[in-house]
Amino acid sequence: MSDRQLLDYKLEKLEDEIVWGEDRKRLIKSQLQEKIISKNKKKGIILHSEWGILLKNRFNPILSISVVSLMFLGISYFVGVQLNIFNDPEVKQANEPKENMPESLKPSNEKTAYIPPKQEEYYEDMTKEEILTKMINSVDYFETAVGEFKSYSGGDPGYTVVEYAISLKNQPGGFGKRTYTENDKNDTFYEYYKDGTVWNLIEQTHTYRQMSYSEGSSSDTLKIEDAFTVDHEGINVTNYRERPPIGSANETLFPYEIASNYTRDLNSWDIEKQNEELLGHNTLVIKGTKNHRDFQSFRFWVDKDTGILVKYETYNSAGDVVDYLYPTKLEINVPINSDKFTPNLEGYTSYELHLKDQPKMTTGNIDELIPEELKEQWEEAKKKPNETTVLELNGNWYIYAKKGYLVNYIEANGKEGTLYLAKTSAQKSQYTFHALAEGYKVETLKIVHE
Amino acid sequence: MESFKDQIYFKWYEDYSVSIFKYIYAIVQDPQTAEDLMQETFLKVYEKYDSIIEKTKVKSFLFRAAHNTTIDYFRKESRFKKILNALKMKNDTQPSTEKIVEVKEDGRLILQALKGLNNSQREVIVLRRIQGFSIKETAEILNWSNGKVKTTLHRADKNLEKFLLMEDENNERPSIVRL
Numbered sequence A: 001m002s003d004r005q006l007l008d009y010k011l012e013k014l015e016d017e018i019v020w021g022e023d024r025k026r027l028i029k030s031q032l033q034e035k036i037i038s039k040n041k042k043k044g045i046i047l048h049s050e051w052g053i054l055l056k057n058r059f060n061p062i063l064s065i066s067v068v069s070l071m072f073l074g075i076s077y078f079v080g081v082q083l084n085i086f087n088d089p090e091v092k093q094a095n096e097p098k099e100n101m102p103e104s105l106k107p108s109n110e111k112t113a114y115i116p117p118k119q120e121e122y123y124e125d126m127t128k129e130e131i132l133t134k135m136i137n138s139v140d141y142f143e144t145a146v147g148e149f150k151s152y153s154g155g156d157p158g159y160t161v162v163e164y165a166i167s168l169k170n171q172p173g174g175f176g177k178r179t180y181t182e183n184d185k186n187d188t189f190y191e192y193y194k195d196g197t198v199w200n201l202i203e204q205t206h207t208y209r210q211m212s213y214s215e216g217s218s219s220d221t222l223k224i225e226d227a228f229t230v231d232h233e234g235i236n237v238t239n240y241r242e243r244p245p246i247g248s249a250n251e252t253l254f255p256y257e258i259a260s261n262y263t264r265d266l267n268s269w270d271i272e273k274q275n276e277e278l279l280g281h282n283t284l285v286i287k288g289t290k291n292h293r294d295f296q297s298f299r300f301w302v303d304k305d306t307g308i309l310v311k312y313e314t315y316n317s318a319g320d321v322v323d324y325l326y327p328t329k330l331e332i333n334v335p336i337n338s339d340k341f342t343p344n345l346e347g348y349t350s351y352e353l354h355l356k357d358q359p360k361m362t363t364g365n366i367d368e369l370i371p372e373e374l375k376e377q378w379e380e381a382k383k384k385p386n387e388t389t390v391l392e393l394n395g396n397w398y399i400y401a402k403k404g405y406l407v408n409y410i411e412a413n414g415k416e417g418t419l420y421l422a423k424t425s426a427q428k429s430q431y432t433f434h435a436l437a438e439g440y441k442v443e444t445l446k447i448v449h450e
Numbered sequence B: 001m002e003s004f005k006d007q008i009y010f011k012w013y014e015d016y017s018v019s020i021f022k023y024i025y026a027i028v029q030d031p032q033t034a035e036d037l038m039q040e041t042f043l044k045v046y047e048k049y050d051s052i053i054e055k056t057k058v059k060s061f062l063f064r065a066a067h068n069t070t071i072d073y074f075r076k077e078s079r080f081k082k083i084l085n086a087l088k089m090k091n092d093t094q095p096s097t098e099k100i101v102e103v104k105e106d107g108r109l110i111l112q113a114l115k116g117l118n119n120s121q122r123e124v125i126v127l128r129r130i131q132g133f134s135i136k137e138t139a140e141i142l143n144w145s146n147g148k149v150k151t152t153l154h155r156a157d158k159n160l161e162k163f164l165l166m167e168d169e170n171n172e173r174p175s176i177v178r179l
Helices: A003-017 A022-042 A075-082 A128-135 A256-263 A351-356 A372-382 B004-028 B031-047 B058-087 B105-115 B119-130 B135-142 B146-171
Strands: A018-020 A144-152 A159-167 A173-182 A185-194 A197-202 A207-212 A228-230 A236-238 A269-278 A281-289 A297-303 A309-315 A321-332 A360-363 A389-393 A396-400 A405-413 A416-423 A434-438 A444-449 B101-103
Touching: A003 A018, A003 B004, A003 B105, A003 B119, A003 B146, A018 B004, A022 B004, A022 B031, A128 A256, A128 A269, A128 A297, A207 A351, A236 A256, A256 A281, A256 A297, A269 A297, A281 A309, A360 A405, A372 A389, A372 A396, A389 A444, A405 A434, B004 B031, B004 B058, B004 B105, B004 B119, B031 B058, B058 B119, B058 B135, B101 B105, B105 B119, B105 B146, B119 B135, B119 B146, B135 B146
Parallel strands: A416 A444
Antiparallel strands: A018 B101, A144 A159, A144 A321, A159 A173, A173 A185, A185 A197, A197 A207, A228 A236, A269 A281, A281 A297, A297 A309, A309 A321, A360 A434, A389 A396, A396 A434, A405 A416
């Protein structure tokens, strides 16, 4: 190994060499919770749970401070795509067959579906204020939406395809499927909500999370001057309308943050075209400028009767498209069977349980972790510091590395495991090091002194 | 029952607090300060929840917040130190490292080596080599150009190599460690 490689190796291992305990993590978390409660109280935000801000009213009423405005746009996206929890190397091909989809996403019998009133397209000329007001209040202008779109963010190696179905009024609920594709590999994330419960499903790991939310009454139409204000320090403050607790389709159906970030300043954009048909919808085309590192202008296609952001593009100084959202389907006020809004969890395990099941290595003094049954053997091992002793009980491996070695890692190949022990530095060669390996699911452990 | 936002927020904490702590710790090398700055970072993230929108990666966002918090700390600390020096005061209240964090042997060596770098070099090494961010991601977190990341990384690598080679020679590194 060259010095360069050795340096890289040591640097990569630094993460493992620093041990910050779970107890510290919990302690800081509780302090963090207290501080957030205290901050929220100072801001006059009513808390009616152990801590935090609940979605008090139907989905969520307008909150007066932007810092507490719930940003559902991307929340689920972040959970699925950006939280880096799609780490399972197992991937599936795009355009999966229907058989692989959760049951509730398959076409279902529509016999019980409610038929919403037909949505009429709007062809009258609209002012900037009128279209912006619709964008920040789109939740008021449709009952159901079913659609699909592809979105791309400049610089990202992959793109995202989203399918969704949302019902806001009759039997409210929704589902979304978000597939991020990169180099022909897909990460797929599903989300559902119905009757006060939200589910997130990660296809790659076959894990899910289930959370609660509160519903309440809807708030009134938000005016531009109430939505976009500036505080005494000159910082923009934004208020948002309520929307469903899943985020897959937020950037198109409820484009509140996009409206805030791109069109809050009425002088930075213009109406380019009053009427342009897109997927059977009459849209108004907005063209504006935006001072961003990667792009300098944008164009929005906004559905005139609902305020839905049907399509968008951003452009760099050369006029090339940098980011986009291209819809392939958008149906408003069509019947949806609410059965689609609950997932089939068969074959899925809870994310928390999944985490508990992951392999874990505890190093340092593990004397207190040695079970009663092994205590005698462990003490015997200590008497033979020049031998590596490995004890197993209930799938846990208790490792006493011989003097001058420490546990490097365990490689599992099916039920066969290999324990790699690395030499310590010269300064530590007179010490012995111990480790507890949990969750590796191996039946044998071959020892290799590197 | 926590709100949906809070559940997401604390999921971030569960997923990233350890990495964020280690990142800050590798930069400031004081465990108590690292914990304080990590907590401050997460508080800022809570307050700036709505700016995590434009398809920014959450992990990158958190690290950028951690970077900014750490930079602020260094600025303040610098001023604080000047005041202390002016008053000829001595700050002896260092908390015990052992209680908060445990650093294994090789780790101590690397941390020692990192101390020999300036703040910029240390940050770029930690983000790129230890946290595994790409050049582009590192540039975004630090708000630098890709070129600056590459140049600083190159210098940092050279300095680290020098330090570690000297250290290894002094320690007569066992050949086995070379693999």
